Structures are given as C-alpha cells and as structure tokens.
Amino acid sequence: MTSGHPAPGIVPPTGRIEVRAVSQRFGDTLALDDVSFTIEPNRITGLLGRTGSGKTTLLSVMAAFRRPESGTVLIDGEPLWENPDLTSQIAFIREGGDTVDTSEKVSEAFRYAAWMRPNWNADYAARLADTFRLPTKQKINKLSRGQRSALGIVLGLAARTPITIFDETYLGLDAPSRYAFIDAVLADYMDEPRTFMLSTHLIEEMAALFESVLILDRGKVLAHRDTEDLLGEGVSITGPADRVDAFTTGMRVIGRRSLGRTASAMVLAALPSGQRREAEAAGLDLAPIALQDLFVHLTGGAPLVSPEPPSTEDRP
Amino acid sequence: MTATTSPIRGDHPATRPPARRWPFPWVIAEGQVVMALLAALGYGLAVACVVVGIARRGTITGSIWEPASNAVPWYAGFIAGYLVFQMVPMLVANGFTRRDAARSVSAVVALLSAVAALVTTLGYLIEYVAFRWQGWPLAIGGDHLFTRHTQVGEILWESLLTMALWSAIGSFIGAALYRWEHAGWLAFVPAGLILSAVGIFITARPPFFNDAIERALPAWGRSLPMATLATLVALAGCGGILWWIVRDMPLRRWR
Numbered sequence: 021m022t023s024g025h026p027a028p029g030i031v032p033p034t035g036r037i038e039v040r041a042v043s044q045r046f047g048d049t050l051a052l053d054d055v056s057f058t059i060e061p062n063r064i065t066g067l068l069g070r071t072g073s074g075k076t077t078l079l080s081v082m083a084a085f086r087r088p089e090s091g092t093v094l095i096d097g098e099p100l101w102e103n104p105d106l107t108s109q110i111a112f113i114r115e116g117g118d119t120v121d122t123s124e125k126v127s128e129a130f131r132y133a134a135w136m137r138p139n140w141n142a143d144y145a146a147r148l149a150d151t152f153r154l155p156t157k158q159k160i161n162k163l164s165r166g167q168r169s170a171l172g173i174v175l176g177l178a179a180r181t182p183i184t185i186f187d188e189t190y191l192g193l194d195a196p197s198r199y200a201f202i203d204a205v206l207a208d209y210m211d212e213p214r215t216f217m218l219s220t221h222l223i224e225e226m227a228a229l230f231e232s233v234l235i236l237d238r239g240k241v242l243a244h245r246d247t248e249d250l251l252g253e254g255v256s257i258t259g260p261a262d263r264v265d266a267f268t269t270g271m272r273v274i275g276r277r278s279l280g281r282t283a284s285a286m287v288l289a290a291l292p293s294g295q296r297r298e299a300e301a302a303g304l305d306l307a308p309i310a311l312q313d314l315f316v317h318l319t320g321g322a323p324l325v326s327p328e329p330p331s332t333e334d335r336p
Numbered sequence: 337m338t339a340t341t342s343p344i345r346g347d348h349p350a351t352r353p354p355a356r357r358w359p360f361p362w363v364i365a366e367g368q369v370v371m372a373l374l375a376a377l378g379y380g381l382a383v384a385c386v387v388v389g390i391a392r393r394g395t396i397t398g399s400i401w402e403p404a405s406n407a408v409p410w411y412a413g414f415i416a417g418y419l420v421f422q423m424v425p426m427l428v429a430n431g432f433t434r435r436d437a438a439r440s441v442s443a444v445v446a447l448l449s450a451v452a453a454l455v456t457t458l459g460y461l462i463e464y465v466a467f468r469w470q471g472w473p474l475a476i477g478g479d480h481l482f483t484r485h486t487q488v489g490e491i492l493w494e495s496l497l498t499m500a501l502w503s504a505i506g507s508f509i510g511a512a513l514y515r516w517e518h519a520g521w522l523a524f525v526p527a528g529l530i531l532s533a534v535g536i537f538i539t540a541r542p543p544f545f546n547d548a549i550e551r552a553l554p555a556w557g558r559s560l561p562m563a564t565l566a567t568l569v570a571l572a573g574c575g576g577i578l579w580w581i582v583r584d585m586p587l588r589r590w591r
C-alpha cells in the first residue's frame with residue numbers, strides 16, 4: 021500500500037508548540053481565556069486541571085481539531101491551522117474513537133493508519149496490541165471501554181509523530197494496562213524522544229512521567245513549570261504530630277494528614293539547608309510534596325486536612 | 337529524563353520527512369467500491385425476481401429497470417453522506433487538513449458516482465437483452481434525456497450527471513449532520529432546491545414543484561448540454577456549501 025506521505029525534502033517539525041492568546045467560548049462558558057504558553061520540544065508535559073477546566077478544548081486547539089475563536093497555535097513558529105506539513109505531525113488521541121471508523125475491525129484501523137500516518141510503525145503497533153491484549157480481528161464498536169483506550173494508545177504511539185498528545189485516553193484501562201502504558205511511553209520516549217503531552221486526572225500514577233506540568237483552571241493557565249521546580253516549592257514534613265506542628269508554626273501549611281500520633285504536613289516553602297538540618301535533628305522526615313496535593317491546593321480543591329490532630333490533653 | 341539528542345530531525349526511522357502529496361485514497365475507496373458492486377448485484381437480482389414475478393402473474397408493459405434504477409441515486413447520495421460524515425473527521429483526526437480530507441473523500445465519492453452510473457447503464461443493457469430475448473416491450477417511462485435502451489451514451493451521461501449531483505448533495509448533508517447534528521437536517525432545504533432546479537434540465541420534471549416551472553422551460557433547455565451545464569453549476573454550488581461547512585468544522589468528541 022502506498023503511504024499517504026511520501027514527499028521528500030520537507031524538514032519535519034521539532035515539536036515546539038506556542039499557544040498565543042487563545043480564547044474559546046461555548047455559549048456563556050469561557051472555556052479558554054486568553055491562554056498563552058510555550059511547550060519546548062522533546063519533553064513530556066502533563067496537563068492537569070479539574071473537570072471543566074478547559075483541558076480537552078485546549079488540546080483540541082493544539083491539534084487543530086478545533087479552530088479557536090481567537091488566538092493562534094504555532095508549531096516551530098509556523099501557524100498550525102490548515103498546514104498539512106504540521107497537522108500530519110501531530111497525533112491527538114481522545115477518549116472515544118474519532119481517529120477510526122468504529123464500524124471497522126481493529127486490523128482495518130491499523131491499515132488505515134498505515135496510509136494516513138507518515139511514520140506509522142506496523143511492527144511496533146503489533147507489539148503494542150499484543151501488550152495491551154487488543155483483539156485485532158474484532159470490530160471497534162464491539163470493544164470494551166478499556167480495549168478502545170488501548171486502541172487509542174496503540175494508534176497514538178505507533179503513529180510516531182513528533183508531537184503526541186493523549187487526552188485521558190487511559191481512563192478506561194485497568195491498572196496493569198495503565199502501568200504498561202506508562203512503560204510504553206517511557207520506552208518509546210527514550211528510544212525516540214519527542215514532544216508528548218498527557219492530560220490526566222490520575223496525577224499520582226502519571227506524575228513520574230512529567231518533565232513539566234501545565235495546570236489549567238477555569239480556562240486560564242495557573243502554572244506552567246518544570247515538575248522539579250514546581251515540586252521544589254513545597255516540602256512534606258512527617259514525624260510525631262507535636263514536633264511537626266511545632267516545626268511548621270509560622271509556615272504556609274497547605275495540607276495536613278495524621279494517623280495516630282504521626283502527622284504529615286505539606287508546606288509551601290523551600291526549606292533552606294539550616295532548617296532542613298533542624299528538621300532532621302528533630303526526627304522529622306522531609307520529602308518532596310506530592311504533585312497531586314500541590315494540584316489540589318493550587319486549584320482550590322478540598323482542604324488537604326485530615327481530622328484534627330489529637331489535642332495535647334488527649335495525649336497520654 | 338530530558339532528551340539529550342536532537343530527536344525529531346535526522347535519519348531516525350521515525351523522523352522521515354512529512355509529505356505534502358496526497359495520492360488517491362484507495363484505502364478508503366476499495367472497500368466502498370466492493371460494497372457498491374455487491375449491493376448492485378443484490379439489487380439487480382431482486383429486480384430480476386420482480387420482473388419474473390410480474391411476467392408470471394401479469395403483463396410486462398415496459399422497462400422495469402427505469403423505475404427500479406431510481407433507487408441508485410439515493411444509494412449514491414446516502415453513501416456520499418456517510419463517507420463525508422465518517423471519513424472527513426477521521427482523516428482530520430489523523431493529520432489531514434480539512435481541505436485535503438474533503439478533497440480525498442470527494443475523490444472517493446466521485447469514483448462511486450461513476451460506479452453507480454455504470455451500474456445504472458449496465459442495468460438498462462441487461463434489461464434490453466433479456467426483454468428482447470423474451471419479446472417483452474422495451475418502452476421507457478419517466479422523463480429522461482434518452483428514449484431507447486440502445487442510447488448507451490445518453491443513458492451513461494444522464495446517469496453520471498444524476499449520480500454526481502445526488503452524491504454532491506449527500507456530501508454536504510453528511511457534513512451538515514456531522515457539524516450541527518439535528519440542526520444539520522436543515523441542509524435538506526438547499527438540497528431540495530438544488531435537486532429541483534437541476535431536475536428540470538435532466539428529467540424535464542422537477543421533483544418537488546408543479547408543472548408550471550416545467551412549462552416555463554423552453555424546449556432547448558431539456559438537452560444534454562443544458563443538463564450538463566446545470567449540473568456543473570450545481571456541483572460547484574454543492575462543493576461551495578461542503579467547503580463552507582467543513583473549512584473550520586470542529587471534530588466532535590464521541591463518548
């Protein structure tokens with residue numbers, strides 16, 4: 021079969037994405053409000069946001085699935101919209117089946133992909149299908165939700181596009197398959213580094229993948245940082261409850277959990293080395309703050325506080 | 337985890353240059369052509385059964401294929417609508433621009449129109465042979481740009497015009513239904529108007545209006561050249577409507 025993209029002499033994009041002043045309204049709802057940011061190439065970026073924060077709309081605009089009301093998306097400085105050299109280099113996989121004809125078999129979807137995708141790797145697709153136990157002879161509309169998620173992942177990864185975007189594609193997967201997905205992304209990224217963007221609500225599970233994080237809230241960019249830098253803004257302090265409380269007095273505590281006499285406080289502060297030594301001397305354990313906790317705090321979610329710590333009067 | 341090499345550019349197998357050339361989408365077309373031929377075979381057999389039934393229980397007074405072939409443009413229009421509804425978004429989701437996706441699917445639709453026209457013409461030829469063999473009358477009812485089974489060129493040309501028109505109309509209806517869902521049914525309004533307008537030139541009888549319009553048309557209007565011209569204008573209009581719908585059509589999110 022002839023590939024749909026045989027033309028020579030065109031330099032493929034590096035995968036640098038610039039989103040400039042993008043806004044999108046649906047009726048009375050402002051889904052994206054003057055959103056601007058840049059994704060550097062060859063990084064794995066996590067897109068986090070609460071339900072309805074505008075994640076899918078943003079990713080749809082970034083993949084030219086939707087033309088924004090205002091603003092523009094540039095890939096390597098070139099406008100993306102209706103630019104075949106650029107749109108062909110993006111794989112955007114949403115939950116559902118918009119990249120396939122659902123009345124066809126999985127194997128047919130692979131055949132179509134081989135024609136549509138310039139860098140389609142059929143061997144890799146077959147290996148991934150095997151990993152995810154995807155029945156290739158089955159019709160797509162007969163697949164379970166998890167199998168359809170797996171199909172999306174196979175199509176997204178085997179397309180080998182310089183920019184690969186997954187929007188909650190893995191929600192339907194069971195835990196072993198989700199781990200297989202993380203392994204597959206990492207292995208593929210190490211093999212062929214490129215720009216990945218993953219939106220997820222399974223923050224803790226996916227956090228290890230993210231080199232940078234973009235947090236969207238109510239259609240606006242709340243934070244866009246390297247994961248390390250973002251997590252470096254806070255610290256988790258764990259130890260005997262009274263010592264934790266004493267140590268964190270005067271600090272900005274964004275969350276606290278306790279179990280028996282042990283407490284863990286999440287503090288929004290970069291501790292200087294002196295304070296770190298002091299904490300260690302007091303028998304407190306310091307650890308990076310969890311991305312999910314930071315996300316909940318930043319997006320104004322439920323306070324990260326477990327039931328009140330036992331008062332000193334209750335202590336034996 | 338940051339990559340240390342320049343990843344996307346270079347000789348890496350995953351970094352072949354992207355392409356601009358879009359060859360004819362055989363991957364979509366081949367299945368549709370096979371389906372169309374199978375449907376034609378099945379329908380032809382069904383019509384043959386009807387002919388045999390009429391011959392045994394009554395009298396054949398003229399062409400049976402003439403009324404039966406009215407189903408073919410409906411098929412062509414429906415398939416065109418289905419292809420645009422299903423394939424244009426799929427191609428866009430796989431990196432095609434809307435322009436290239438519409439062009440690719442339109443190419444398949446055009447091919448299927450030609451297949452439908454050939455099937456229609458072949459039906460007349462088979463009927464001609466069979467009816468002559470049985471000694472049945474070959475009168476062609478309805479309004480056409482041909483009057484006899486042996487006018488193969490005229491039959492083929494009228495069929496081509498008809499299938500192309502119905503397919504083009506089906507295409508923009510499919511696009512409208514994808515883009516606006518239920519409100520997309522409103523596309524049947526311009527569809528009806530276009531069919532009526534061009535129908536005057538092809539069949540000399542507009543499908544949705546009374547004879548007043550028909551009488552208003554001078555005799556020279558009912559000719560192959562005029563029908564061709566009217567159809568080409570209508571096809572351009574349909575193409576314009578299709579592009580107007582598709583050019584910034586957002587992709588729906590299926591659940």
